[in-house]
Amino acid sequence: MIFFLAFKNAVRNRKNSLVIILLITVITFLFFMGNSLLGRSERSLHEAFVESLTGDAVLQKTGAVTMNLFGANTPVIDEYFTIPMLPAYDAVMEAVRSERGIAGVTSQISCSVYLDLDGAREAALLAGVDADTYFSLFGGIRLEEGRFLASGEYGGMITSERADRIAEKTGIRPAAGDPMLFTSAGKTGFKIREVPLVGIFSYRNPGQFMNEVILADPQTARVLASIQVASSDVAVGGEALGLLDVSIDGIFGEDFSGGEVLSANGADNAGSAGSRDAFSADVLMSFLSASKEESVLPFVGGDWNFIILKFRKGVSASALIASLNKKLAPYGVRAVNWRMAAGISAIIMLMVQALFNSGMFLVSVAGIIAAANILLIAVFRRTREIGTLRAMGAEDACIRGLILGENGFLAAAAGVLGVLAGFVCIRIVNSLDLRISNTLIASLLGGETVNLVFIPEMAALSFAVAAVLGFAASLYPVETAVRIDPVEAVRQG
Numbered sequence: 285m286i287f288f289l290a291f292k293n294a295v296r297n298r299k300n301s302l303v304i305i306l307l308i309t310v311i312t313f314l315f316f317m318g319n320s321l322l323g324r325s326e327r328s329l330h331e332a333f334v335e336s337l338t339g340d341a342v343l344q345k346t347g348a349v350t351m352n353l354f355g356a357n358t359p360v361i362d363e364y365f366t367i368p369m370l371p372a373y374d375a376v377m378e379a380v381r382s383e384r385g386i387a388g389v390t391s392q393i394s395c396s397v398y399l400d401l402d403g404a405r406e407a408a409l410l411a412g413v414d415a416d417t418y419f420s421l422f423g424g425i426r427l428e429e430g431r432f433l434a435s436g437e438y439g440g441m442i443t444s445e446r447a448d449r450i451a452e453k454t455g456i457r458p459a460a461g462d463p464m465l466f467t468s469a470g471k472t473g474f475k476i477r478e479v480p481l482v483g484i485f486s487y488r489n490p491g492q493f494m495n496e497v498i499l500a501d502p503q504t505a506r507v508l509a510s511i512q513v514a515s516s517d518v519a520v521g522g523e524a525l526g527l528l529d530v531s532i533d534g535i536f537g538e539d540f541s542g543g544e545v546l547s548a549n550g551a552d553n554a555g556s557a558g559s560r561d562a563f564s565a566d567v568l569m570s571f572l573s574a575s576k577e578e579s580v581l582p583f584v585g586g587d588w589n590f591i592i593l594k595f596r597k598g599v600s601a602s603a604l605i606a607s608l609n610k611k612l613a614p615y616g617v618r619a620v621n622w623r624m625a626a627g628i629s630a631i632i633m634l635m636v637q638a639l640f641n642s643g644m645f646l647v648s649v650a651g652i653i654a655a656a657n658i659l660l661i662a663v664f665r666r667t668r669e670i671g672t673l674r675a676m677g678a679e680d681a682c683i684r685g686l687i688l689g690e691n692g693f694l695a696a697a698a699g700v701l702g703v704l705a706g707f708v709c710i711r712i713v714n715s716l717d718l719r720i721s722n723t724l725i726a727s728l729l730g731g732e733t734v735n736l737v738f739i740p741e742m743a744a745l746s747f748a749v750a751a752v753l754g755f756a757a758s759l760y761p762v763e764t765a766v767r768i769d770p771v772e773a774v775r776q777g
Contacts, residue, residue, distance in 0.1 A: 412505020695754020
């Protein structure tokens, strides 16, 4: 009975009802469209970074500055910031493997370099990766040409976007086998490293700056980042020790016989009286070539900047990160989520969401005040009606139910209309096939074409916002109606 009267009153006072419905509809539409767009961007960013670059969490050295995978998250100091090494690597890995919610682990070394390839020179972000685990962990990396980097080999991989850019500059498209020359500068001076290009890849959903990443073997990255790698003891042969007793001038003198110290195969020739060939650059190069394979030691253990983690499906990321931080605190290591590891673009998106919803909150407050004023005027106009109901024995709950039911009906209608208008707007925008020229916006929206998605959860939340607006706007008018004195109302007639 009460809801029937509420509906009847809403129809009878259609002018006020239409104003309230329009007001709440506009607020609901703006909330739905804005958060649908931001929600789509959030999902695109999450997919881009988690599936291709950052994983669900990244372990880094504890410090005053939070880091992304290629530097500091504070732009002012990023240019002068040096990424620290991860302490207690082996102990940290043991702690990580003891967590049941972790599905995969890999490690990375990061630094900034200049790349010379086919006559083009560009700045790049170099990631030295563990090939055994990296490519299996990130399903968002797609091979376009060549092959994936193999474990234990020297080499690098560039993105197809970089390959296209170099081809446009030089007229030559990079291909597998081309030499890649990396240079870097640091406190210890300039570092130069040349490795072959083994493959060209692309990201399934590239985020901002991801196309600037070059994947390389960790040995090359360590050299360019000026990282000193400790290894096991190496036995030095007598032929090498013999060089210590020879003066620099004597090495290249005519009287120096390389056979007394070393030969092309590195063997001791002291007992071979007839083999006393003069020392030459060819002899030295032959010796270095023969001992090169023996001098390359397996890189195991520490000397990494980051450990990247992938979580199992259904695991609470925040809870697992908190658990990891408790375990890793004694080692001076902390876990950060994918957003911090992704850097500025992901953090900016979070700030945009906060600013937008803060603005919507202010708009909603203004809408509530405006709707409450309209409802209050409607209550004063119905003073006689409400007074008559109270004189007939209507209790406070009955009056509250009548006003709240009427405004609830208006809010529900406005919520449905707001969501429906948003759905129609999404279909119209998608049909226009709008192109995006800005790379940042394109990465946020997951492509170079505007393609909005209807999110059911956001539709339900928008409807709930409309209901809350209607309820909040009704509180003061309802209490005003309850305080109406029936005798005074009839007297005012």
